[in-house]
Amino acid sequence: MFQAPDYTHTVSVRLSEVLADIGVDERIILRRRKTWMLVESMRYCAGILRNLHSKYYYLGSQTEGSTTLGLESDTDLLMCNNKCKIVQNWGEWQPGLTNLLMIQDETVPPGYCLLQHLRDDAPLPHHILCNGNFVRDKTGRILLSNTILSSSMVAEAYNLPGEYNGPAFTQPGQSGVYFDVDHVLALPCKTWPLQAQQWLNQQGVGQWPSDEMIKYFRNTGCFVVGAESKGSENEETEWRISTSLAERCLMFNLNITQIRCYVLMKMILKSHIKPYYEGTITSFMCKTVLFKLIANTNPNFWRETNLIVCLSLCLFALYDSVLNENCPHFIIPGNNLMAGHIAHESKPHILEILQDIINSKGKRLLQIKCDDLGARLQQKLNNLSLFKTSDIVSGDLLKLAAEGITDHIDFCLFCISNSSYDVAIQTLLKYIFELVTIFNQSEGMDKTACSLLAPRFCTTLGSILASLNIQQHNGISAEALTWVSLGLNTDVASSKLKLASMYYCIGDYHRTEIALRDIERRYDQNIVEPICFCYDFIHEARRRGFNEISDNHNEEALQYATASCVRFLPCEINCIPAELWYEMFRSTGEDHAFRGLLDNWMDWAVIDSLPYLYFLQYQTYRYLGRQDNKHRALSNLIRTIDQEPNLGHRETALNLLGQCMEQEDRLIDALHCYLLSLDLRGRNNSAKIHICRLLSAMVNHQAGTMF
Incomplete structure (x- = not known):
């Protein structure tokens, strides 16, 4: 059945080229993985700094690199609480800890378990209910309730909007960002699950997984997630065993043709099955089918020129799983992933769709609209050149x-x-100092994460020291300048603007002007992208120059292609102009009720780099008496507020512009700026203060002229 016709070689090569054009090639896949692992390492380092008991793992298609822009894949953030110790035998019990015995008996299906509470002073079962997190089952065992890691805990803890899906909480991606984040809470088990021990000793035709991978699996352990099996009698106490890290390792060891097969299977699901039979076949089922095939085929089968045949084999295996309503978990084969997923009346229609796609020998791919795959493939077959989206993906990353x-x-x-x-x-x-310690003891992404985080803390430390210096003797110490200098090259502008702001606040306008001129020279507006992650706002398409730089460089491009918003803590207040002080007092008592837990930045002074550059230039040239330069800076500030699409704090820029207008004695224009600011952010906005202050001054001025 899978003897390749003559044309499949050509179609396979052209299809591979199309997938490479939309970002499914070795380079972009490695970049995706590296970026997400870097973000994971940064979260790990931040957790250590804050003395948290949890560790976080980014999982799923984004991290694996098995996605495209059109698939709009989400990412899974597994939040692992390390306060408990899960043991699989009595010999693993440790005194003084919350020990939980993983029970895998006839009362739970394969892939699931119960967690029995053990005493912390002896390897014996607990017989007393300690708190509401535990329940007693009908045999008298004290079991941990799976609701202790309810997905609602995430939403309530962070005051996040989203949807619940079993053990997961889905947080929608910010506007303009192409993925949602599924927060999944889990408990770690340091040892490999007993139900999967036999799997470790089995290797397929191609010696896959390799001995090195199996060694990693043995040392990785697993997680348990608060989710019961379909129709379970242990609804409150059943936990699902997750081998997520092992599965991520398997994905990281696929070749490009295998990943392309997986991506194509997901595109077929998105185009031909999900619109009509949502929730029947999942991408995880496709991944599981692929793993099983890889383990049982010769590695030479999975090559670029054989892509259509490889895809047909995958779809045939998926067809067989649907036919038998059985898709065994690759690592825990007793766990049927397809159980209860396919309704009796849907099954024949799904089988018909899959059979039709298999029989088409690749022609049905021409109907896939995801990433314009079908149209692109048709053009490739006609030898037409196509634009690539790899630079857009690189810009995203x-x-x-x-x-x-x-x-x-x-x-x-x-x-x-x-x-x-x-x-x-x-x-x-x-x-x-903790980041330096982690840096010296680590390698890979953890080391890179430390090198990116530490300089930014150095700049903030230097600015706080300078604020204290200015308060004490209106000067800046060499120590403060040294700390600031360690973080000057984190991006194009934000740290350098802090230094310029410090000079401005001690009245050293010549050094301020030099620093600002240097920033303006470095800030190429055809390349540099403003970066603000304070809240959700609509992001417009990024600059082409930014995407091109991103596509040709790694994280070092952060230094000359990004400009973060400038943040000042209250203890940095002496390092910012008086006009920006109001931003630290933007919230009235009533406004506080409309703030979430992640809105603490509203107690800071935060401004996008480019408008702050022009505001500081305006004020500096005003004091230096250089009128032409002052008016040029004011014009640039107005233009930036009006035309820069991705400002995160446009309302703050308008508040600064309004105060510039007051200094120009253009009071009506100033009032207009404050009203525009208030239109953008109706609450937690210092524009209210400025409007009251300005109206009071205007009334008093009129009263003064009358008498």
Whole structure:
């Protein structure tokens, strides 16, 4: 059946070229993996700095690199709580810990377990209910309830909008970002699940998984997730065993043809099955079918020129699984992933669709609209050249890395948001030294993550020291300047703007002007992309130059292609112009009720880099008496607010522009700026203060002229 016709070689090569054009090639796949593993490492480092008991893993198609822009795949964030120790035999019990015995008996199906509470002073079962997290079953065992890791805990803890899906909580992606995030809470088990022990000793035709991979699996262990099997009698106490890290390792060891098969299977699902039979066949089932085939075929079968035949074999295996309503989990074969998923009346229609696609020998691929695959393939077969989307994917990934840095820096800074100078300084020193320690003890992505996070803490530390210096003697110490200098090259502008702001606040306008001129020279507006991750706003398409730079460089491009918004904590207040102080007091008592847990940045002064550059230039040239330069800076500020599509804090820029207009004695224009700002953000906006202040001044001015 799978003897390749003469034309399949050509079609396979052209299809491979199409997939490469849309980002399914070795280079982009490795870049996806590297970026997501970097973000995972940054979250790991941030957790250590904040003394958290959890570890986080990014899983799924985005991390694996098995996706495209058109598939719009989400990503899974597995949140692993390390406070408990799960044991699979009594010999693993440890005193002083919350020990939980994994029970896999006849009361639970394969792939699931119960967690029995053990005493912390002896390897014996607990017989007393300690709290509401445990329940007693009909045999008298004290079991951990799976609701302790309810997905609602994530939403409630972070005040996030989203949807619940069993053990997962889906947080929609920010506007303009192409993926959602599924938060999944789990408990770790340091040892490999007993139900999968036999699998470790089995290798397929191609010696896959390899001995090295199997060694990794033995040392990786597994997770348990609070989810019961379909129709379970243990609804409250059953836990699903997850081998997510082993599955990620398997994906990382596929060749390009195998990954392309998986991507094509997902495109077929999206185009031909999900619109009519949602929830019947999942991408995980496709992945499982692929794993089984790889283990039982010769590695030479999976080559680029054989792609159509490889895909047909995958679809035939999927057809067989649907026919028998049996898709065994690759690692725990007793767990049938397809059980209860396919309704009796849907089954013949799904089989007919799959059979039709198999029999078409690739022709049905021409009907796939996802990523314009069908149209692209037709053009390739006609020898027409096509534009590639790899640079767009690269731009997405560099922006993701930049936003990851911002997110994790802010996560660590929130705890010192309202701290004294001493506490803030000591905390930042602790952060920096801990990152240096991790850097020296690590390799790979953890080392890279430390090198990206530490300089930004250095700049903040230097700015806080400078603020304290200015308060004490209106000067800046050499120590403060040294710390700031360690982070000057984190991006194009934000750290350098902090230095310029420090000079401005001590009245050293000549150094301020030099620093600002240097920033303006470096800020190529055809390339540099503003980065703001403070809240959800509509992101417009990025600059072509940014995408091109991203496609040709790694994370070093952050230094000259991104400009993060500039953040000042309250203890940095002496390093910012008085016009920006109001932003730290934007929230009235009523406004606080409309803030979420992730809105702590509203207690800071935060402004996009480019408008802050022009605002500082305006103020500097105003003091230097250079009128032409001052008006040019003001015009640039107006143009930026009006034309830059991806400003995250446009309302703050308008508030600064309004104060510039007041200084120009253009009071009506100033009022217009504040009203525009208020239209953008109706609450938690210092524009309210400016409007009240300006109206009061205008009324008093009129009253003064009358008398």
